[in-house]
Structures are given as structure tokens and as C-alpha cells.
Amino acid sequence: xxxxxxxxxxxxxxxxxxxxxxxxxxxxxxxxxxxxxxxxxxxxxxxxxxxxxxxxxxxxxxxxxxxxxxxxxxxxxxxxxxxxxxxxxxxxxxxxxxxxxxxxxxxxxxxxxxxxxxxxxxxxxxxxxxxxxxxxxxxxxxxxxxxxxxxxxxxxxxxxxxxxxxxxxxxxxxxxxxxxxxxxxxxxxxxxxxxxxxxxxxxxxxxxxxxxxxxxxxxxxxxxxxxxxxxxxxxxxxxxxxxxxxxxxxxxxxxxxxxxxxxxxxxxxxxxxxxxxxxxxxxxxxxxxxxxxxxxxxxxxxxxxxxxxxxxxxxxxxxxxxxxxxxxxx
Amino acid sequence: xxxxxxxxxxxxxxxxxxxxxxxxxxxxxxxxxxxxxxxxxxxxxxxxxxxxxxxxxxxxxxxxxxxxxxxxxxxxxxxxxxxxxxxxxxxxxxxxxxxxxxxxxxxxxxxxxxxxxxxxxxxxxxxxxxxxxxxxxxxxxxxxxxxxxxxxxxxxxxxxxxxxxxxxxxxxxxxxxxxxxxxxxxxxxxxxxxxxxxxxxxxxxxxxxxxxxxxxxxxxxxxxxxxxxxxxxxxxxxxxxxxxxxxxxxxxxxxxxxxxxxxxxxxxxxxxxxxxxxxxxxxxxxxxxxxxxxxxxxxxxxxxxxxxxxxxxxxxxxxxxxxxxxxxxx
Numbered sequence: 001x002x003x004x005x006x007x008x009x010x011x012x013x014x015x016x017x018x019x020x021x022x023x024x025x026x027x028x029x030x031x032x033x034x035x036x037x038x039x040x041x042x043x044x045x046x047x048x049x050x051x052x053x054x055x056x057x058x059x060x061x062x063x064x065x066x067x068x069x070x071x072x073x074x075x076x077x078x079x080x081x082x083x084x085x086x087x088x089x090x091x092x093x094x095x096x097x098x099x100x101x102x103x104x105x106x107x108x109x110x111x112x113x114x115x116x117x118x119x120x121x122x123x124x125x126x127x128x129x130x131x132x133x134x135x136x137x138x139x140x141x142x143x144x145x146x147x148x149x150x151x152x153x154x155x156x157x158x159x160x161x162x163x164x165x166x167x168x169x170x171x172x173x174x175x176x177x178x179x180x181x182x183x184x185x186x187x188x189x190x191x192x193x194x195x196x197x198x199x200x201x202x203x204x205x206x207x208x209x210x211x212x213x214x215x216x217x218x219x220x221x222x223x224x225x226x227x228x229x230x231x232x233x234x235x236x237x238x239x240x241x242x243x244x245x246x247x248x249x250x251x252x253x254x255x256x257x258x259x260x261x262x263x264x265x266x267x268x269x270x271x272x273x274x275x276x277x278x279x280x281x282x283x284x285x286x287x288x289x290x291x292x293x294x295x296x297x298x299x300x301x302x303x304x305x306x307x308x309x310x311x312x313x314x315x316x317x318x319x320x321x322x323x324x325x326x327x328x329x330x
Numbered sequence: 331x332x333x334x335x336x337x338x339x340x341x342x343x344x345x346x347x348x349x350x351x352x353x354x355x356x357x358x359x360x361x362x363x364x365x366x367x368x369x370x371x372x373x374x375x376x377x378x379x380x381x382x383x384x385x386x387x388x389x390x391x392x393x394x395x396x397x398x399x400x401x402x403x404x405x406x407x408x409x410x411x412x413x414x415x416x417x418x419x420x421x422x423x424x425x426x427x428x429x430x431x432x433x434x435x436x437x438x439x440x441x442x443x444x445x446x447x448x449x450x451x452x453x454x455x456x457x458x459x460x461x462x463x464x465x466x467x468x469x470x471x472x473x474x475x476x477x478x479x480x481x482x483x484x485x486x487x488x489x490x491x492x493x494x495x496x497x498x499x500x501x502x503x504x505x506x507x508x509x510x511x512x513x514x515x516x517x518x519x520x521x522x523x524x525x526x527x528x529x530x531x532x533x534x535x536x537x538x539x540x541x542x543x544x545x546x547x548x549x550x551x552x553x554x555x556x557x558x559x560x561x562x563x564x565x566x567x568x569x570x571x572x573x574x575x576x577x578x579x580x581x582x583x584x585x586x587x588x589x590x591x592x593x594x595x596x597x598x599x600x601x602x603x604x605x606x607x608x609x610x611x612x613x614x615x616x617x618x619x620x621x622x623x624x625x626x627x628x629x630x631x632x633x634x635x636x637x638x639x640x641x642x643x644x645x646x647x648x649x650x651x652x653x654x655x656x657x658x659x660x
Contacts, residue, residue, distance in 0.1 A: 193613045260620070268598075291626060292625065294624040295623050296621060298394045298403065
């Protein structure tokens with residue numbers, strides 16, 4: 001049994017990782033944009049009853065970019081929040097430990113980037129650590145995260161490159177990860193109310209990964225860090241390749257319709273959004289993920305066989321973009 | 331104990347009311363628009379296990395208007411749906427009756443109108459009847475409904491006129507209704523994640539009204555009908571007064587930002603939307619309520635004292651727009 005003071009070093013190591021990623025990623029995005037820079041908002045979460053600081057429940061560093069050459073709206077946020085386990089949280093996280101004495105701690109990096117040009121995809125990624133304490137004694141810890149790509153037009157080479165990049169990262173840690181986390185991603189970002197349409201072409205997603213003898217806390221921290229670093233080449237290369245593509249009003253309209261599906265997923269289905277809004281997270285930082293301009297048209301369907309339809313079809317039927325290792329190969 | 335065949339006449343009477351309202355309201359809106367007309371979509375709900383028709387679970391008549399002179403997007407829908415009580419429904423409706431043998435029936439009118447001009451308000455109204463059956467025997471029935479106005483700029487005379495119109499309707503039925511239903515409306519259309527900002531200036535809202543000795547089924551049907559008819563002069567008069575107002579890009583931007591709050595309310599908080607999406611309603615008909623073009627800006631705040639701020643303040647602090655009857659007056 002460890003007291004929370006004894007786990008502080010691990011928490012600080014994770015904070016170093018997420019702050020480091022935040023800096024690097026913001027810099028890479030500013031370079032790719034060439035005009036807009038990130039504006040920073042530091043916020044504090046207030047909660048009546050707290051684990052270790054009076055009047056505070058943690059906070060976050062929200063960095064937003066807007067109206068750039070390439071990026072219309074985006075945010076690269078870190079948050080470090082903690083508090084008493086509430087009933088809402090108990091339900092959401094399925095916590096069974098006794099009431100009153102349990103506290104939680106969560107820290108993560110979360111980013112969403114919405115480009116102007118419909119040929120440049122939207123991207124989201126999130127890497128987080130959760131801890132639970134009973135009477136200030138450590139009881140549980142788990143990791144979650146992932147990165148998923150939401151193109152408006154499908155370039156198969158981009159989809160393959162994106163998935164291959166994350167497969168390479170996964171393979172360095174465990175050859176079973178990519179196929180498992182790719183499937184979890186396809187199963188998570190789903191608009192169930194729209195015929196199980198995915199919001200994009202997926203990527204990787206994992207959750208509730210508890211350190212064990214085989215893969216300790218350090219392992220999961222390093223995995224999150226490696227995935228976060230892969231973001232830079234995975235995404236920026238695609239941005240550089242597509243950012244000068246010419247587009248017209250029809251392309252923009254389709255982008256805004258697809259952005260509507262992004263809004264639907266985030267507000268109706270996304271666990272992170274619901275959890276944040278119900279546990280006293282900062283609304284503006286959570287809803288930073290919503291696209292800048294959106295269009296909701298009644299019963300819109302792209303013409304079968306069109307470029308728009310081609311994208312829709314891979315959202316309805318997820319594709320294996322990179323060759324999987326055959327069973328038993330490892 | 332009545333068998334469902336014996337309550338059929340009542341159900342048909344309610345259907346006549348909602349279909350009649352749908353026709354009248356569509357006609358009045360088309361006249362006010364002067365260009366666009368409603369397009370009709372009939373849809374059928376399929377459900378594996380049904381109360382009285384094989385392979386069907388009811389359906390609806392969706393009528394949508396788009397790209398008019400006045401109205402950018404809108405729908406005036408009726409739906410008549412029924413099925414076996416599912417676990418999801420049991421939770422949402424807090425039904426305690428035995429599993430397997432219970433069936434439900436719901437029929438209602440639902441409309442949302444999004445005008446182009448930011449000086450013309452958005453309006454929503456909904457009037458519905460719910461019934462529960464056990465083994466085909468009638469067990470429960472309730473009514474719900476309401477109308478609420480979502481202006482982008484505040485004209486106090488419009489707000490007073492709108493509320494006065496519904497107070498007059500309410501007063502004809504019960505002098506206690508208006509103040510009760512006005513408060514319910516202010517308490518319902520709330521973005522709790524945004525400092526309890528209301529989505530507009532309210533109106534009336536009531537739910538779970540079960541017929542009793544004082545107010546029977548006929549009473550609640552007539553009340554819904556009278557409210558539905560009041561919609562026409564309550565809303566169309568305001569439309570006629572404001573539809574030629576000149577507006578600029580800043581007004582439109584503010585309208586699109588406020589529309590974003592409308593989306594947030596509908597997808598995060600609205601019981602009707604959640605219920606519809608989780609009980610096999612038709613997604614396109616349910617999400618017809620979403621505004622045509624929307625803007626989500628990070629941490630946007632109107633200038634204090636501006637016209638935009640004036641609207642925001644009455645959303646944050648609901649106003650009594652019409653004089654209330656003093657206690658004991660009746």
C-alpha cells in the first residue's frame with residue numbers, strides 16, 4: 001500500500017511527458033500553419049471537497065489556435081484534475097469502493113485540429129492517466145488514449161501512411177497492440193444513431209489499461225509518449241501534402257456536413273466529453289473540440305460513386321489499411 | 331380495465347388533432363415565407379416485436395422546408411409510434427410494470443423552425459400523448475408539450491407578446507397553468523454545462539400530465555390543440571414584424587454562435603432527442619431540429635452592454651414577461 005505522497009514522482013513523470021508533448025506538438029502545428037500561433041488559457045477547477053489543495057481541484061492549460069493559413073480552429077490541451085469521487089463518477093467509471101473516502105486523479109493531453117481546407121483531415125488525440133485513492137492510499141491506476149483521423153475526402157495513401165505510422169509505434173511495444181487498438185478505435189468512434197457510421201477512418205484507441213507484471217506504469221507512460229510523438233509526423237506529413245489543394249464551395253459544404261457528424265458523436269456518444277461536462281471540467285476547454293463552422297442538412301446523401309460517397313463508404317465499413325501480422329507469426 | 335381496441339377512438343381523436351395542426355401550421359408558414367414549400371417524407375418504423383401490426387412499429391410524416399425567403403430550415407413532423415417496452419425505455423420513463431407484456435404508444439406533433447434573418451427568432455413546439463398497455467389492457471396515459479422561443483436579438487415587445495399569447499391560452503384552461511408551465515419551461519431548456527444558460531426566452535412546457543377527475547383526456551387533448559393553434563398567431567406575427575429587418579455579417583455570426591448552444595442543448599440534454607434516438611425513432615426526423623449552419627467559437631463572449639449581451643442576460647436570468655396573477659386572486 002502506497003500513500004499518495006509516494007506515488008507523486010510517477011504522477012510528476014507523467015505530467016512532464018504531457019507538457020513536453022504539448023510544447024512539441026504546438027510548435028509543429030504553428031510551423032505547418034505559418035501564420036496563426038497558439039493562445040494559452042490557464043484555468044483552475046474549483047471543487048468544494050478536495051484531496052490536497054484547498055479551494056482547487058486542479059486545472060489545465062488550454063492552447064487554442066484559430067484563423068490560420070491552414071488551421072481554422074484547434075486546441076492542444078493538458079489537464080490535471082482531481083477530487084472526491086462523486087456519485088456521477090461512480091456510475092460512469094463503475095467504481096465500487098466505499099463512498100466518502102475515495103478520491104481520484106486524472107491527467108492527460110487532448111487535442112483536436114480542424115483545418116480550413118476540406119482535403120486536409122481533422123485529427124484528434126488523447127493520452128491520459130487515471131488514479132484512485134482510498135483514504136489517501138493508492139488503490140488503482142489505468143491508462144487510456146488514442147489517435148483517430150477524420151478526413152473529408154479519402155486519399156488511400158494517406159490512410160495507409162497514417163495507420164502504418166501507428167502500427168509501427170504499436171509494434172515496438174507489443175505486436176498484438178495495433179490490431180487490437182485499431183479495432184477498439186473502429187468500435188468506439190461510432191454514430192450508432194446513423195447506421196453505425198464511424199466519424200472517420202479510425203486509428204488506435206485503448207482504455208482501462210492497468211499496469212501489471214508484464215507491462216508496468218512506466219511501460220504505459222512510454223507508450224503514450226511514443227504515440228504522442230508519432231502524432232507529429234503522422235499528421236504533419238499529410239497536412240503538408242494536402243494544404244495547397246484547391247477546393248470549391250461544394251467541397252467546403254461536404255466538409256461542414258461531415259463536421260456535423262463530428263458534433264453529433266462528441267455530444268451524444270463521446271465518454272470523455274460527457275465525463276468532463278459532468279465532473280466539473282471547464283466547458284470551453286472540453287467543447288474546444290467542436291468544429292468552427294458546421295452544417296446540418298436534412299437527409300443529405302452524397303451521390304453514389306462520388307468522392308464524397310467513397311469517404312462515406314469507408315466510414316460505414318472500416319478498412320484494414322495496413323497488412324496485419326498473420327496469426328502465430330509472433 | 332379497457333382493452334386497447336376500446337381506447338382506439340381516443341387515439342384517433344388525438345391523431346386528427348395533430349394531423350390537423352400539421353396542415354394548418356405548414357400552410358401558415360408557407361404563406362409567411364412566400365417561396366419555399368414543405369416537402370413530405372413518410373417513414374415507417376420497424377421493430378422486431380410489435381403490439382398490433384407485424385413488421386411495423388408505426389411511423390411518421392416528416393415535412394421539411396428549406397432555403398426559403400424567410401425560413402432557412404424547418405420541419406413540422408407528426409409521428410405515431412408504438413412497440414414493446416424495452417429496458418432503455420423502462421429506465422428513461424421509470425416504468426415499473428412487469429417485463430415482456432407491456433407495450434407503449436406515442437403520438438405527437440413536433441416542429442422547429444430556423445429562419446435566415448437573425449432578427450427573426452427560432453421556434454420549437456411539441457405536443458404529445460403517451461400510453462402504456464399491459465397484455466393489451468390500457469394501464470396509463472399522459473400528455474406533454476410546450477412551445478419555446480429562441481431569439482438571437484431581444485425585442486421586449488415580442489417577448490411580452492409571445493408569453494401573453496400563451497398565458498391567454500393557459501388561462502382559458504386553468505389560471506394556474508401559465509405560471510407553472512412557464513417555470514417548467516425555464517427549468518427545462520437549460521444548458522447546465524454553460525452556467526445554466528437557457529437556450530432562449532422560454533414559453534411553456536408541461537409533462538406527465540395524467541387525466542384525472544378534474545381534467546380528463548379530452549381536456550388535455552383540447553389544451554394541446556389550443557396551444558398548437560396559438561402557435562400560428564404567436565409566431566407568425568413576430569415573423570411578419572421582423573422578416574425585412576436588415577442584418578449584417580456580425581448579426582449572422584452571433585446567430586450561428588447561439589445556434590451552437592441550441593445544438594448543445596438538443597444533443598446533450600433534450601429528453602425527446604435522446605428518447606427518440608434510443609428507441610428506434612428516425613434519426614433524420616429527430617435531428618431535423620438542428621440548425622442549418624452553426625458556429626462554435628472558443629470562449630466567445632459578447633461585449634457587455636451590447637445587443638448580443640442583452641439577449642444573453644435574459645437567457646441567464648429568465649424574465650417574467652407578463653404580469654402574473656397575484657396569489658389568491660382566483
